[in-house]
Every structure is written in C-alpha cells, then in structure tokens.
Amino acid sequence: MKRSGDSERKKKRKRQKLLQELGGQRIPFLSPSDPGFQELWESSYTGLALRPADSLPAALHDRVRAALHALQRRGCLFRDLVRIRGRDVFTAVSRSLLGGPGDTYRYLGTRLFALPWHNDGQEDGEACCDRELREACRALWELNEYFCEDVERREAAGQPEEADEDPPGGQGSSKTDASEATPAPAPRFNITLLNYMDPAAMNDLKEEPYYGMGKMAVSWHHDENLVPLSPVAVYNYSCPDEKGGGSGDGEVDGASWRVGLKVAWDIHTPGLALPLQSGDCYYMRDDLNRTHQHCVLAGGTARFSSTHRVAECSTGTLDYIQRRCQEALENLRTDPDTGTKTLHSLQPSTLQLSEEIHNEVEFEWLRQYWFQGRRCARFCSWWSKPMEQLEESWAQMESMTQLALAAAEDEGSAEDRRREVAETLLTALTDRQEQRQTWRDRCQSSLAQTLPPEEAPVNRPYWGEDDPPRPLPFDLTDIISRVESLLWRL
Numbered sequence: 259m260k261r262s263g264d265s266e267r268k269k270k271r272k273r274q275k276l277l278q279e280l281g282g283q284r285i286p287f288l289s290p291s292d293p294g295f296q297e298l299w300e301s302s303y304t305g306l307a308l309r310p311a312d313s314l315p316a317a318l319h320d321r322v323r324a325a326l327h328a329l330q331r332r333g334c335l336f337r338d339l340v341r342i343r344g345r346d347v348f349t350a351v352s353r354s355l356l357g358g359p360g361d362t363y364r365y366l367g368t369r370l371f372a373l374p375w376h377n378d379g380q381e382d383g384e385a386c387c388d389r390e391l392r393e394a395c396r397a398l399w400e401l402n403e404y405f406c407e408d409v410e411r412r413e414a415a416g417q418p419e420e421a422d423e424d425p426p427g428g429q430g431s432s433k434t435d436a437s438e439a440t441p442a443p444a445p446r447f448n449i450t451l452l453n454y455m456d457p458a459a460m461n462d463l464k465e466e467p468y469y470g471m472g473k474m475a476v477s478w479h480h481d482e483n484l485v486p487l488s489p490v491a492v493y494n495y496s497c498p499d500e501k502g503g504g505s506g507d508g509e510v511d512g513a514s515w516r517v518g519l520k521v522a523w524d525i526h527t528p529g530l531a532l533p534l535q536s537g538d539c540y541y542m543r544d545d546l547n548r549t550h551q552h553c554v555l556a557g558g559t560a561r562f563s564s565t566h567r568v569a570e571c572s573t574g575t576l577d578y579i580q581r582r583c584q585e586a587l588e589n590l591r592t593d594p595d596t597g598t599k600t601l602h603s604l605q606p607s608t609l610q611l612s613e614e615i616h617n618e619v620e621f622e623w624l625r626q627y628w629f630q631g632r633r634c635a636r637f638c639s640w641w642s643k644p645m646e647q648l649e650e651s652w653a654q655m656e657s658m659t660q661l662a663l664a665a666a667e668d669e670g671s672a673e674d675r676r677r678e679v680a681e682t683l684l685t686a687l688t689d690r691q692e693q694r695q696t697w698r699d700r701c702q703s704s705l706a707q708t709l710p711p712e713e714a715p716v717n718r719p720y721w722g723e724d725d726p727p728r729p730l731p732f733d734l735t736d737i738i739s740r741v742e743s744l745l746w747r748l
C-alpha cells in the first residue's frame with residue numbers, strides 16, 4: 259500500500275511538471291483527415307492496427323451484437339466502484355468480465371470475477387446460467403477464438419496483412435512490422451472485459467484535458483495486469499442511432515466513437531484519434547500498451563466494446579487461491595474424536611505463510627467479491643459455491659490465528675519461540691486490521707450508498723457482538739495491543 263502511494267506521488271509530480279511545461283497550451287493531435295496522420299501512425303503508433311468491420315465474417319458480427327444486447331438487457335453490465343489514487347469513483351462505462359471458469363481480472367483496485375464463456379455445451383440442468391446468457395457468452399468466446407487465430411496468423415506471417423493494417427484513408431502504404439525481433443509464441447486471449455455506455459444518459463463526462471479531443475468515456479490509462487508485451491484486441495460496436503439521422507451503423511456526422519492514443523509522459527509527439535465504425539476492431543500490439551496510453555472518446559450513440567486481453571493470472575484464478583488455502587490449512591490439525599484443533603508447527607516461516615494466505619483470501623477474494631454486492635449471483639450461480647468454500651477455509655484460518663496467539667501468550671513455552679510467533683502475528687494482524695478498515699470505509703462511502711440494495715457493497719465477512727462468535731473479534735485493536743505489550747515484556 260505504501261509502495262503504491264510513493265509511486266503515485268512520483269507520478270503526480272511528473273504530471274505537474276509536464277503540465278507546467280505545457281503552460282495551459284493544448285498539444286496537437288491528428289485525425290484521419292489531417293495531413294500527416296498516416297505518417298504519424300507509422301512513426302509513433304506502430305503497435306496500433308485496425309481491422310475494419312468488413313474483414314470479419316458477417317455471421318460473427320450478428321452473433322456478437324445479439325450477445326452484447328442480451329447481456330445488457332439482462333442487466334449483466336455494471337458501473338464498477340473502483341479506486342483511483344485512494345478515492346472511490348464509478349467508472350463511466352458499465353462493464354462485465356467474461357473468461358474461463360474461475361478466472362478473474364484485477365484493475366483499479368477491483369477484482370472482477372468472470373462469467374464463464376460456456377464453450378462446452380452444458381445442458382440446462384447443470385448450468386450456472388440460463389440458455390440466453392449461455393449463448394451470449396458463447397458468442398463472445400467465438401469472437402475471442404477469432405482474435406486468437408487472427409493474432410496467430412499475423413505473427414506467423416511475421417508481417418501484417420496489407421489490407422488490414424493500413425490506416426483508414428491510407429493509399430496502401432507498405433508498413434513494416436515493428437516486431438522483427440525473435441517471435442515469441444502468441445499468448446492466447448483469456449478474458450474479455452465488456453464496456454457499454456450511452457452518452458445520452460451521462461451528463462458529467464470529462465473533457466480530454468491535454469489535446470482537446472472531446473468527451474471521454476474512459477480516461478487515459480495503460481491496461482493493467484496483462485502478460486508483458488501481449489496484445490489487446492478490441493471489438494467496437496456503435497449501436498444504430500435510434501433517433502434516426504445517422505447512417506444506420508452508429509454514425510452521426512462528426513460523432514463517431516474514437517480511440518485516442520498518446521505517447522506516455524511525452525508532450526511533443528502529437529496525439530492520435532482513430533474513429534471507429536461499427537464493427538471495426540483494433541489491436542494494440544508489442545509494447546504499445548506500455549509505452550503509450552489510450553482513452554476512449556465518446557461518440558453520439560450508445561456503444562459497446564469487447565476488449566480481449568491476456569490477463570496475468572498466476573495469482574488470479576480460483577484454482578490458484580484454492581491451492582493456497584490448502585497450503586495454509588496443512589498446518590491445522592483437527593482431532594477426529596474430540597474436534598480439538600492444534601497447529602502442527604509454530605515455525606515463523608510456516609505461521610507467516612498461513613497468515614499471509616489468510617489475508618490474501620480475505621482481501622483479494624472474499625471482500626472483493628462481496629464488495630460487488632450480490633449483483634452477479636442474480637443471473638449466474640457459478641461463483642456462489644466456490645465463495646462459500648473459500649469462506650469456510652478462511653474461517654479455519656481464523657482458528658489458526660487464534661491458536662498462534664495462544665502459543666505466543668503461553669507462559670509455559672520458551673520465550674524465544676513466543677517472541678518469534680508474536681512478531682509474525684503482529685505484522686499480519688496490523689495489515690489485516692488496516693485492510694479491514696479500508697474495506698469497511700469503501701462499503702460505507704457516500705457513492706456506495708447510492709447503489710440499489712442488490713448491487714450495494716456488502717462488508718463480508720463481518721461479525722459483531724450479537725452474531726455467532728468466531729475465534730477472534732472482527733476489530734483487532736485489542737488483540738494487536740495484547741501482542742504489542744507481550745513483545746515489550748518478552
């Protein structure tokens with residue numbers, strides 16, 4: 259937590275310095291009708307590639323569009339209450355995560371839990387959601403497969419396919435690929451984060467501050483939590499203009515949606531604004547996401563996007579956290595006859611491991627999940643059972659902490675050992691107490707209060723004096739003081 263605070267402060271200083279240097283002036287940016295647009299794309303935005311709508315199969319467009327509407331109609335998309343620079347804010351876009359069963363994706367202090375793709379033809383009885391949703395998820399899985407194969411094709415060819423790579427309006431220039439170094443095997447997209455926004459329903463969209471590009475639906479950012487150098491593929495669907503007057507594919511004159519790009523920490527290279535027709539896709543490849551930032555500029559109509567990513571999921575799958583819990587619980591022994599619990603080992607490294615896992619399952623899984631309210635369980639039951647099981651494991655870990663505490667306070671034991679145990683506990687409990695406070699504050703924030711009951715954050719696990727007792731209290735203030743005073747005495 260402290261570390262990210264430091265880097266936030268550094269970034270803030272860097273930002274202020276650039277703004278000072280800019281002195282209130284706007285940095286230029288280029289659109290396709292500007293002279294030099296294509297040269298700028300080729301020289302400073304090589305990792306960006308457009309795949310125009312007409313190069314995708316028409317049937318795929320139809321299925322994906324129907325799927326996006328179905329997910330929206332069924333209320334599966336939500337504005338996330340994320341955390342930016344220590345403050346809670348709602349995202350302007352509504353989102354939903356799809357991916358493999360048990361996958362999660364973490365961004366802006368928020369872990370999203372994937373609605374499973376359903377590429378396995380489950381029958382009604384055993385399924386976690388109904389047929390309509392299964393079909394919708396499956397359509398996005400097909401789009402994901404399409405993108406995986408497309409990226410593989412491009413990498414195998416070593417060189418981009420001409421027609422797909424030219425900036426719109428380009429006269430067939432022969433652009434060479436930036437990635438001429440050793441080709442690594444193309445990682446497969448494992449999740450998609452869906453976005454939806456209807457600008458007519460939003461009255462407080464922020465103006466793009468540096469270039470004057472217009473209203474932003476998503477502000478400048480790097481995509482987080484991706485495998486380094488992995489590509490991102492985005493499907494853009496601008497809904498037909500219901501009021502009429504557009505060209506029927508989401509285009510109102512001068513009001514198409516655009517993706518904005520800029521070189522990170524650079525006020526000299528002009529920005530790039532790429533308009534997207536309905537059905538157009540774009541790729542961010544190589545190190546574009548690291549060296550550049552992107553934003554989404556709102557157009558005139560409602561719009562969906564499906565953003566396919568290679569999420570770094572080494573600590574982000576249900577399998578992973580279940581394995582971690584097992585690892586922690588290996589140190590707990592329950593007598594089969596009496597039910598009495600004991601710890602196998604009081605080694606500091608063993609205790610430290612289980613206390614760290616305790617914090618990980620509580621703050622990265624249980625509290626993240628419940629903070630998002632009961633919103634997902636309404637239409638998909640996939641996560642309900644695993645979350646119950648994780649909570650059971652967590653409850654066992656509460657017993658383990660209590661046993662370790664008892665060992666530290668056991669006057670019959672060697673003082674060295676007691677001190678070691680107390681020190682290990684103090685670190686873990688201080689962290690736990692701080693994080694519990696943060697989550698409690700987030701659940702009670704004024705923004706959280708504006709949500710309808712079924713979406714409102716739940717501060718869970720929580721237990722007060724009137725609830726069934728647990729081995730340790732929710733509020734650890736007294737326990738921490740006990741451990742501290744123990745350490746003074748030992």
Ligand SMILES: O=C(O)CCC(=O)C(=O)O
Binds near residue numbers: 481494552553554
């Ligand atoms: O909608 C888009 O085109 C991109 C959205 C985006 O940048 C994101 O979700 O991270």
Ligand SMILES: [Fe+2]
Binds near residue numbers: 479480481552
């Ligand atoms: Fe992004």
